[in-house]
Amino acid sequence: MVHVLTRVLGALVALSGLALAAVGVWFATELGGSGTATFTARPGTADPVVLQPDVLNRVDAQVTVTATPSSGGRIWIALANPSDAEAVLGDARRVEATGVSVQDWVLRTASQGSGDAADLSAAELWRNQDDGTEALEMTVDQANAPETVIALAEEGTVETVTMTVENKTWFVEAVIAALVGLFLLAVGLVVVWPRRRRTGADAGPAAGVTATGADAAGPPTDETAELEPMATTPAEEDAPAEHDPAAPGDTEQTEPHTTKEATP
Amino acid sequence: MSRRITRRSGAAAAALAAVLAVGGCGLGDSLVGLHPAPPEETSSVPLDTEGATVIAARLLDEARASATTKGEKGEKARAEVLSGDALTVANAAAEQGAADSGSEELAPSAAPTVITMSRGRGWPRAILATTLDEATNTQSLHVMVSETPDAPFTIAESVQMLGGAELPAIGADRSGAPLVDITDGDALVMAPDEAYDAYAAAVAFPKPEPNDAVSTDDSFSQALVTSATAQQKALKKLATLRQKHRPDLEDAVAFRLADGGVVAFGLMRRTDTFTPAKKAKELTLPKEYADLLGKKKVTDRFAVTSLEPVALVVPSEGEVRLIAASELLVSGKRS
Numbered sequence: 001m002v003h004v005l006t007r008v009l010g011a012l013v014a015l016s017g018l019a020l021a022a023v024g025v026w027f028a029t030e031l032g033g034s035g036t037a038t039f040t041a042r043p044g045t046a047d048p049v050v051l052q053p054d055v056l057n058r059v060d061a062q063v064t065v066t067a068t069p070s071s072g073g074r075i076w077i078a079l080a081n082p083s084d085a086e087a088v089l090g091d092a093r094r095v096e097a098t099g100v101s102v103q104d105w106v107l108r109t110a111s112q113g114s115g116d117a118a119d120l121s122a123a124e125l126w127r128n129q130d131d132g133t134e135a136l137e138m139t140v141d142q143a144n145a146p147e148t149v150i151a152l153a154e155e156g157t158v159e160t161v162t163m164t165v166e167n168k169t170w171f172v173e174a175v176i177a178a179l180v181g182l183f184l185l186a187v188g189l190v191v192v193w194p195r196r197r198r199t200g201a202d203a204g205p206a207a208g209v210t211a212t213g214a215d216a217a218g219p220p221t222d223e224t225a226e227l228e229p230m231a232t233t234p235a236e237e238d239a240p241a242e243h244d245p246a247a248p249g250d251t252e253q254t255e256p257h258t259t260k261e262a263t264p
Numbered sequence: 265m266s267r268r269i270t271r272r273s274g275a276a277a278a279a280l281a282a283v284l285a286v287g288g289c290g291l292g293d294s295l296v297g298l299h300p301a302p303p304e305e306t307s308s309v310p311l312d313t314e315g316a317t318v319i320a321a322r323l324l325d326e327a328r329a330s331a332t333t334k335g336e337k338g339e340k341a342r343a344e345v346l347s348g349d350a351l352t353v354a355n356a357a358a359e360q361g362a363a364d365s366g367s368e369e370l371a372p373s374a375a376p377t378v379i380t381m382s383r384g385r386g387w388p389r390a391i392l393a394t395t396l397d398e399a400t401n402t403q404s405l406h407v408m409v410s411e412t413p414d415a416p417f418t419i420a421e422s423v424q425m426l427g428g429a430e431l432p433a434i435g436a437d438r439s440g441a442p443l444v445d446i447t448d449g450d451a452l453v454m455a456p457d458e459a460y461d462a463y464a465a466a467v468a469f470p471k472p473e474p475n476d477a478v479s480t481d482d483s484f485s486q487a488l489v490t491s492a493t494a495q496q497k498a499l500k501k502l503a504t505l506r507q508k509h510r511p512d513l514e515d516a517v518a519f520r521l522a523d524g525g526v527v528a529f530g531l532m533r534r535t536d537t538f539t540p541a542k543k544a545k546e547l548t549l550p551k552e553y554a555d556l557l558g559k560k561k562v563t564d565r566f567a568v569t570s571l572e573p574v575a576l577v578v579p580s581e582g583e584v585r586l587i588a589a590s591e592l593l594v595s596g597k598r599s
């Protein structure tokens with residue numbers, strides 16, 4: 001029963017290690033050496049797109065939000081205190097970022113509210129703002145957290161909103177995860193399939209072999225070896241631990257034995 | 265043998281437990297540095313100093329640009345950057361052609377310095393800034409106000425500081441200064457609106473009503489008394505002058521000072537009433553009065569009105585005192 005349990009646990013460890021190694025390698029590949037995670041949403045909306053602190057301010061690294069207008073459009077992007085952003089938006093219709101998905105590197109969004117937003121660019125509560133016809137970036141410094149970013153199409157729509165976080169530690173952690181996974185995989189495999197006793201001239205004495213010889217205690221007899229039935233299975237043996245060549249009373253083997261030969 | 269099996273099982277179980285622990289129960293979040301967003305501190309100033317300075321500079325530039333434009337076009341342009349008492353004074357100055365002299369507070373082109381902002385994240389919000397006209401070494405105080413979240417700031421008060429006057433310490437950079445209702449006299453020698461009434465009464469002519477809690481030892485009130493006395497002396501007994509100040513505090517703004525006092529910005533309207541004596545045949549008016557009244561000589565009683573934006577410091581103990589004031593003659597009326 002214990003033996004079966006050990007093998008099951010070993011298999012689980014091996015599978016977990018395999019999964020961890022795969023995830024680590026995948027993350028390391030996706031993040032690159034700089035540890036850059038990029039999440040993209042494609043709202044395609046004329047309504048404000050809002051990124052709240054629970055998306056922007058959950059890491060210690062700098063976050064860059066990039067908003068791109070539709071072709072021929074014009075975009076405005078701003079940074080504000082969360083309560084200010086809420087106050088000026090009111091219950092207006094907006095697309096709000098709700099989180100990220102690392103599986104497909106997507107910035108998840110959901111539509112909320114009703115009615116048109118006020119003239120956001122006229123308000124003077126922004127910590128920083130910019131507008132233009134090309135993609136615009138807004139940097140979120142965590143020293144000023146919490147903050148909210150709002151992107152709004154003054155003409156056309158907000159085509160894409162990208163949130164980029166650069167954290168080199170993530171790459172290192174991904175590599176470490178891959179290495180730990182490989183280690184666990186190896187441990188699991190060893191547990192599931194333990195090392196089998198080696199065969200050949202340099203193999204140690206098989207269990208159950210009793211050797212006699214000139215140096216052996218007791219009266220000398222002919223130099224022969226006497227085989228006894230094995231009491232244990234090979235998997236449960238640990239030949240090097242069983243045999244101590246330096247132990248008194250040991251004598252040379254007269255014949256090489258393999259487990260297979262020794263086992264009835 | 266069974267001990268070895270147990271040891272191996274234990275190692276496998278421990279490894280499995282470690283794997284599960286790494287992946288479960290939010291430990292992964294900690295490993296990658298994810299944490300809840302910090303809470304917002306809502307008791308500090310709403311803008312950083314740099315942002316507030318940009319707003320103040322823009323408003324002052326735009327106010328200067330529209331200061332001399334008369335008519336509806338000028339009023340519309342000024343209404344976009346001015347409000348309250350500052351708009352009242354600026355419109356009157358533009359119509360009187362006195363924009364250059366009457367709105368000197370807006371004339372300096374020096375970059376503004378933000379003194380403080382209103383504390384907290386509510387509305388209305390205010391920025392208190394100052395400018396220095398290096399040519400005249402005159403410092404002006406400006407209060408910019410945003411009434412609602414989607415309303416831009418406008419200059420609500422603009423007034424020149426008196427020579428030698430000091431604005432007491434007011435909210436540090438990040439903490440700001442709370443806005444105070446001008447009718448709230450809690451922990452003050454009197455409510456700010458009462459202080460305006462008391463000061464107005466104390467500088468009335470010819471019968472001032474001194475108040476122990478109000479100081480009139482300032483250059484503005486002294487100039488008022490001096491000029492009124494000289495005017496009365498010039499009229500001899502052919503006419504009498506009565507000077508009355510009426511606070512108009514509908515758009516007043518007040519900030520809490522660091523020592524618990526208040527600095528209040530408001531407007532007073534001064535009416536100078538001239539009543540000819542029966543023996544007077546006529547009174548010859550100076551040009552500025554004649555322009556307002558449309559006549560160079562009058563035989564009946566007439567009054568001229570001036571706008572007086574002033575800033576009062578209302579302490580928690582001691583005397584109310586004036587630190588900033590200016591005046592602009594805006595209208596005249598015959599009765």
